Amino acid sequence: MLKKQSVIALITDFGLQDGYAGVMKGVIANINPSANVIDVSNNIEPQNVFQAAYVLNSSYAYFPKGTIHVVVVDPGVGSARKILCLKTEDYMFLAPDNGVLSFVIAHEESASIREVTNGKLFLPKLSNTFHGRDVFAPVAAHLSKGVNRKELGEKIDKIKKIDLPKPILSPDGKLTAEIIYVDSFGNLITNVNKEVIDRMKVEAERVPITMGRRRINGICSAYTDVGDNEALAIFGSSGYLEISVNLGSAGDVLKLKKGDKLTLGN
Amino acid sequence: MLKKQSVIALITDFGLQDGYAGVMKGVIANINPSANVIDVSNNIEPQNVFQAAYVLNSSYAYFPKGTIHVVVVDPGVGSARKILCLKTEDYMFLAPDNGVLSFVIAHEESASIREVTNGKLFLPKLSNTFHGRDVFAPVAAHLSKGVNRKELGEKIDKIKKIDLPKPILSPDGKLTAEIIYVDSFGNLITNVNKEVIDRMKVEAERVPITMGRRRINGICSAYTDVGDNEALAIFGSSGYLEISVNLGSAGDVLKLKKGDKLTLGN
Amino acid sequence: MLKKQSVIALITDFGLQDGYAGVMKGVIANINPSANVIDVSNNIEPQNVFQAAYVLNSSYAYFPKGTIHVVVVDPGVGSARKILCLKTEDYMFLAPDNGVLSFVIAHEESASIREVTNGKLFLPKLSNTFHGRDVFAPVAAHLSKGVNRKELGEKIDKIKKIDLPKPILSPDGKLTAEIIYVDSFGNLITNVNKEVIDRMKVEAERVPITMGRRRINGICSAYTDVGDNEALAIFGSSGYLEISVNLGSAGDVLKLKKGDKLTLGN
Numbered sequence: 196m197l198k199k200q201s202v203i204a205l206i207t208d209f210g211l212q213d214g215y216a217g218v219m220k221g222v223i224a225n226i227n228p229s230a231n232v233i234d235v236s237n238n239i240e241p242q243n244v245f246q247a248a249y250v251l252n253s254s255y256a257y258f259p260k261g262t263i264h265v266v267v268v269d270p271g272v273g274s275a276r277k278i279l280c281l282k283t284e285d286y287m288f289l290a291p292d293n294g295v296l297s298f299v300i301a302h303e304e305s306a307s308i309r310e311v312t313n314g315k316l317f318l319p320k321l322s323n324t325f326h327g328r329d330v331f332a333p334v335a336a337h338l339s340k341g342v343n344r345k346e347l348g349e350k351i352d353k354i355k356k357i358d359l360p361k362p363i364l365s366p367d368g369k370l371t372a373e374i375i376y377v378d379s380f381g382n383l384i385t386n387v388n389k390e391v392i393d394r395m396k397v398e399a400e401r402v403p404i405t406m407g408r409r410r411i412n413g414i415c416s417a418y419t420d421v422g423d424n425e426a427l428a429i430f431g432s433s434g435y436l437e438i439s440v441n442l443g444s445a446g447d448v449l450k451l452k453k454g455d456k457l458t459l460g461n
Numbered sequence: 462m463l464k465k466q467s468v469i470a471l472i473t474d475f476g477l478q479d480g481y482a483g484v485m486k487g488v489i490a491n492i493n494p495s496a497n498v499i500d501v502s503n504n505i506e507p508q509n510v511f512q513a514a515y516v517l518n519s520s521y522a523y524f525p526k527g528t529i530h531v532v533v534v535d536p537g538v539g540s541a542r543k544i545l546c547l548k549t550e551d552y553m554f555l556a557p558d559n560g561v562l563s564f565v566i567a568h569e570e571s572a573s574i575r576e577v578t579n580g581k582l583f584l585p586k587l588s589n590t591f592h593g594r595d596v597f598a599p600v601a602a603h604l605s606k607g608v609n610r611k612e613l614g615e616k617i618d619k620i621k622k623i624d625l626p627k628p629i630l631s632p633d634g635k636l637t638a639e640i641i642y643v644d645s646f647g648n649l650i651t652n653v654n655k656e657v658i659d660r661m662k663v664e665a666e667r668v669p670i671t672m673g674r675r676r677i678n679g680i681c682s683a684y685t686d687v688g689d690n691e692a693l694a695i696f697g698s699s700g701y702l703e704i705s706v707n708l709g710s711a712g713d714v715l716k717l718k719k720g721d722k723l724t725l726g727n
Numbered sequence: 728m729l730k731k732q733s734v735i736a737l738i739t740d741f742g743l744q745d746g747y748a749g750v751m752k753g754v755i756a757n758i759n760p761s762a763n764v765i766d767v768s769n770n771i772e773p774q775n776v777f778q779a780a781y782v783l784n785s786s787y788a789y790f791p792k793g794t795i796h797v798v799v800v801d802p803g804v805g806s807a808r809k810i811l812c813l814k815t816e817d818y819m820f821l822a823p824d825n826g827v828l829s830f831v832i833a834h835e836e837s838a839s840i841r842e843v844t845n846g847k848l849f850l851p852k853l854s855n856t857f858h859g860r861d862v863f864a865p866v867a868a869h870l871s872k873g874v875n876r877k878e879l880g881e882k883i884d885k886i887k888k889i890d891l892p893k894p895i896l897s898p899d900g901k902l903t904a905e906i907i908y909v910d911s912f913g914n915l916i917t918n919v920n921k922e923v924i925d926r927m928k929v930e931a932e933r934v935p936i937t938m939g940r941r942r943i944n945g946i947c948s949a950y951t952d953v954g955d956n957e958a959l960a961i962f963g964s965s966g967y968l969e970i971s972v973n974l975g976s977a978g979d980v981l982k983l984k985k986g987d988k989l990t991l992g993n
Contacts, residue, residue, distance in 0.1 A: 202490050204483065210770075210911035211477070211743070214786040217736065217767035221790035224734050224763060228791065231490060235483035238476075241912050242974055254480040257594065258487035259494065270974055273949030273961075323949050324971075325964030328789065379476035380507050417539030417589050429539075432591030439590075442508055442536055468756050470749065477743070497756060501749035504742075520746040523860065524753035525760065645742035646773050683805030683855050698857030705856075708774055708802055 201230045201339040202262040204255070206247050207327060208239040209267070215325070219267075219332040222318065226336035233258075242270040244295050245357060249376045252298035253433040255286060265335045266290040273323035278311040278330060279354055280338075280347050287338060289331055294357035301359075312348035362387050370395055370459040372436070374451060381444025383451055387436040387459065397460060404428050406438065406457040409449060424448070467496045467605040468528040470521070472513050473593060474505040475533070481591065485533075485598040488584065492602035499524075508536040510561050511623060515642045518564035519699035521552060531601045532556040539589035544577040544596060545620060546604075546613050553604060555597055560623035567625075578614035628653050636661055636725040638702070640717060647710025649717055653702040653725065663726060670694050672704065672723040675715060690714070733762045733871035734794040736787070738779050739859060740771040741799070747857065751799075751864040754850065758868035765790075774802040776827050777889060781908045784830035785965040787818060797867045798822040805855035810843040810862060811886055812870075812879050819870060821863055826889035833891075844880035894919050902927055902991040904968070906983060913976025915983055919968040919991065929992060936960050938970065938989040941981060956980070 203223060209215035216237040223230050235254050239247045247268040255264050262285075269276075269291040277292035283303040289311070290296050300306055311330070314321075316337050318329040334347065362372040362385075370391065376384040392399055392414075404411045415427045418441045426445060431437035438457070440448045469489060475481035482503040489496050501520050505513045513534040521530050528551075535542075535557040543558035549569040555577070556562050566572055577596070580587075582603050584595040600613065628638040628651075636657065642650040658665055658680075670677045681693045684707045692711060697703035704723070706714045735755060741747035748769040755762050767786050771779045779800040787796050794817075801808075801823040809824035815835040821843070822828050832838055843862070846853075848869050850861040866879065894904040894917075902923065908916040924931055924946075936943045947959045950973045958977060963969035970989070972980045 202487075202494075204487065206480070208912075211766075212768055212770040212782075213910045214738070214767040214782045215910075217765055218786045218789045220765045221734075221736065221767075221786065221794070224765065224794075225789070225791040228734075228763070231494070233483055233486045233490065234477075235480040235487075236478055238478040241976070250478075250480045254484045254487065257484045257491070259491040262487070262490075271951055274951035322962075322964040324961060324969075328964060378479045378481075380474075419537055419540035429590060430588075432588040432594060437590075444507070468753075468760075470753065472746070497760070499749055499752045499756065500743075501746040501753075502744055504744040516744075516746045520750045520753065523750045523757070525757040528753070528756075644745045644747075646740075685803055685806035695856060696854075698854040698860060703856075710773070 201227060202259050203230050203232045203335050203339055204235050204258055204262050204264045205232060205237065205267075206235045206239060206251055206265070207237045207267040208241045208243065208247070209237050209327065211237055215327060218328050222328055222332035223336040223339075226333055227340045230336060230339045239268050242268065244268055244270070244293050246376070248295045248298050248357065251295065255288075255299065258286070260285045263287045263289065263335050263338055265331050266295050267327040267331050268295055269293070269326060272326050277351075278326070280309045280311050280334075280344060282307045282309075282344060287344070289335055289338075292355050294355045296354065297356040298359060300354070300356070308351050308354060309344060310348045310351050313346055316342065316347070360386055362391055364391075364395065368395065368397075368460050372457050372459060374438075374453050374455045374457070375435075377446045377453055381440065381446035381448075382431060383438040383445045383449070384431060384433065385436045385438070385457065388434050389430060392436070392459075395460060402459055403461060404438070404457060404459050406449060406451060406455070411438070418442075467493060468525050469496050469498045469601050469605055470501050470524055470528050470530045471498060471503065471533075472501045472505060472517055472531070473503045473533040474507045474509065474513070475503050475593065477503055481593060484594050488594055488598035489602040489605075492599055493606045496602060496605045505534050508534065510534055510536070510559050512642070514561045514564050514623065517561065521554075521565065524552070526551045529553045529555065529601050529604055531597050532561050533593040533597050534561060535559070535592060538592050543617075544592070546575045546577050546600075546610060548573045548575075548610060553610070555601055555604075558621050560621045562620065563622040564625060566620070566622070574617050574620060575610060576614045576617050579612055582608065582613070626652055628657055630657075630661065634661065634663075634726050638723050638725060640704075640719050640721045640723070641701075643712045643719055647706065647712035647714075648697060649704040649711045649715070650697060650699065651702045651704070651723065654700050655696060658702070658725075661726060668725055669727060670704070670723060670725050672715060672717060672721070677704070684708075733759060734791050735762050735764045735867050735871055736767050736790055736794050736796045737764060737769065737799075738767045738771060738783055738797070739769045739799040740773045740775065740779070741769050741859065743769055747859060750860050754860055754864035755868040755871075758865055759872045762868060762871045771800050774800065776800055776802070776825050778908070780827045780830050780889065783827065787820075787831065790818070792817045795819045795821065795867050795870055797863050798827050799859040799863050800827060801825070801858060804858050809883075810858070811883075812841045812843050812866075812876060814839045814841075814876060819876070821867055821870075824887050826887045828886065829888040830891060832886070832888070840883050840886060841876060842880045842883050845878055848874065848879070892918055894923055896923075896927065900927065900929075900992050904989050904991060906970075906985050906987045906989070907967075909978045909985055913972065913978035913980075914963060915970040915977045915981070916963060916965065917968045917970070917989065920966050921962060924968070924991075927992060934991055935993060936970070936989060936991050938981060938983060938987070943970070950974075
């Protein structure tokens with residue numbers, strides 16, 4: 196399957212001006228001309244590991260089986276931080292050991308992890324600042340050509356994890372939630388999924404949602420359920436409850452940001 | 462032809478940070494691994510249907526015959542708005558029924574339109590906020606593999622249209638035009654094409670063009686016809702008259718924007 | 728080799744909103760459906776020839792042999808400026824004659840240059856403002872299909888060059904260097920490579936580096952050699968000495984920009 200499709204999906208904080216992501220694709224094309232490299236995002240905020248972890252988590256399962264997901268948000272580049280290859284039933288993930296795989300590994304019980312140490316799979320001349328080009332790209336390309344994972348390096352058990360803040364259900368039935376991501380539309384994505392709402396035993400269509408002085412009543416099923424420029428709550432495409440503004444940016448209108456809290460229930 | 466080349470061209474307002482356009486490509490690669498997905502623009506302003514319509518109109522005819530043009534600028538996502546498949550002699554267009562196909566359909570007399578309703582061609586689990594991933598991407602991929610358009614849904618006649626503001630020629634021979642698009646160079650693209658100038662019966666090289674207090678005399682044939690940082694008028698690559706600044710941004714220098722008016726003639 | 732891989736690498740100042748780079752890919756796909764077009768950067772600052780030259784120089788050698796590098800940063804479009812095809816042992820370069828190939832040609836002694844004049848290889852209808860679409864894209868596509876370079880036009884000898892400012896070593900052993908590029912991480916890339924440091928006969932780990940009132944002692948080998956938000960000097964991925972801030976932007980923290988000077992040595 197890997198050899199047939201050989202999709203390599205890319206998440207980096209390289210931006211699009213300097214050519215860094217393009218160079219990675221040049222290196223990949225040199226090793227495996229038939230690899231299909233798909234940009235998921237090269238516009239992760241510089242060194243924002245949490246953001247990369249979130250974008251990876253909301254995207255990876257939509258790719259073909261056998262896709263190699265490469266994440267290069269790597270503030271520890273050139274230090275002793277490890278480079279990981281995580282294998283799940285359907286995918287491989289190449290990433291630095293800085294917590295960026297935390298959300299993926301939480302879903303994937305059968306994951307097997309290796310540390311990538313085999314310098315024969317790297318570019319011959321290794322920089323200390325751009326392992327995307329010198330390590331991640333060539334290793335991904337070799338894997339996409341069918342190189343056996345055992346050649347990468349030894350199996351390891353422990354990797355770094357970052358916490359996804361969890362919503363807190365108080366004894367009186369109120370839920371304290373948190374904004375974990377603000378997308379480019381200004382949608383405020385919370386850490387509340389449908390299971391959490393089910394556990395609250397409230398009517399989703401009526402549950403009051405409070406953010407600062409602002410209150411929304413109930414969860415809608417389409418942006419257009421409210422008027423233009425009005426705020427609403429809706430389950431978004433990644434399965435989390437989002438606060439949005441119809442035809443506008445909730446981030447701008449409500450002046451809320453990542454880390455801000457909201458309350459569900461009376 | 463479709464099966465051979467299977468180019469899918471993408472116009473969205475998803476931006477490049479959150480991975481939304483990348484996920485669409487993952488879905489497409491899963492259904493048709495040999496599709497060639499080309500980004501036309503993922504940086505349409507959020508929900509700016511007119512801008513998407515303009516970019517589509519200035520780009521689509523340069524793609525190979527059989528290209529499937531997919532436009533996901535879709536403020537009505539999750540509501541009862543229709544999803545359209547428009548077929549012309551050379552292309553297919555998938556887009557929400559919000560006017561984004563207005564300029565295309567004005568050129569394409571033989572267009573045939575279907576409403577896309579066949580859920581078997583969608584992803585199994587449908588969100589209310591991301592039909593780019595759940596509907597447009599899989600339908601485009603199936604079409605690129607040769608699925609017959611008749612399977613999409615029923616033929617329809619009427620679709621929503623938005624107006625391209627037309628230049629107005631007054632009895633005394635003056636033309637009132639309008640800026641319809643400002644590109645990333647700051648070029649001010651007007652709604653005046655060569656036919657309109659021909660109808661005016663003026664000498665293009667000398668016609669005075671007035672914007673507020675500013676006046677330009679005549680239409681140039683190259684940016685370098687004027688000095689550095691000087692304003693000029695020129696027929697641009699989409700066939701419309703543009704106001705530009707040599708080595709600068711006309712938008713910044715002249716402080717003009719979309720919707721502003723200008724006058725041609727004495 | 729060209730026909731087998733047919734990679735076309737793209738550097739432009741077209742940005743990603745207006746669809747200009749996407750249209751180039753449509754034109755290429757129409758002529759050579761199997762070309763693999765890789766974006767190196769479409770976000771060069773408008774008309775910034777030096778920036779494009781720098782990005783080209785730091786990227787081109789990582790691409791497969793036979794890659795056609797296309798650079799469309801072309802403030803002289805529509806004027807009498809030439810369009811060049813430069814052939815080196817491993818690559819072809821298509822670019823306007825405005826100095827953008829200066830750094831490449833400095834490394835490539837065996838380069839052979841032709842002026843591109845054969846209109847049969849252009850789009851039939853030529854605009855005066857968008858030769859990326861009308862000239863560069865179709866010529867690159869034809870070359871990628873194996874069209875002989877001799878068909879492009881006549882050989883020429885002289886092309887325009889821009890100077891890379893050189894570091895100056897004073898008789899007392901001090902080196903005056905200059906920032907030539909600031910990347911999107913805020914890394915300040917200087918014109919000092921390892922050979923220059925070797926010639927200074929200083930200990931790289933201890934050499935004092937002065938920028939305004941700020942002083943750094945020695946060249947590090949990893950960002951993490953210093954604390955969070957501290958400045959350091961390091962040889963970057965393009966082989967030049969860079970001033971960086973661990974987990975931060977040196978451009979923002981040190982308030983330095985392209986053209987600013989720094990001194991190495993006591």
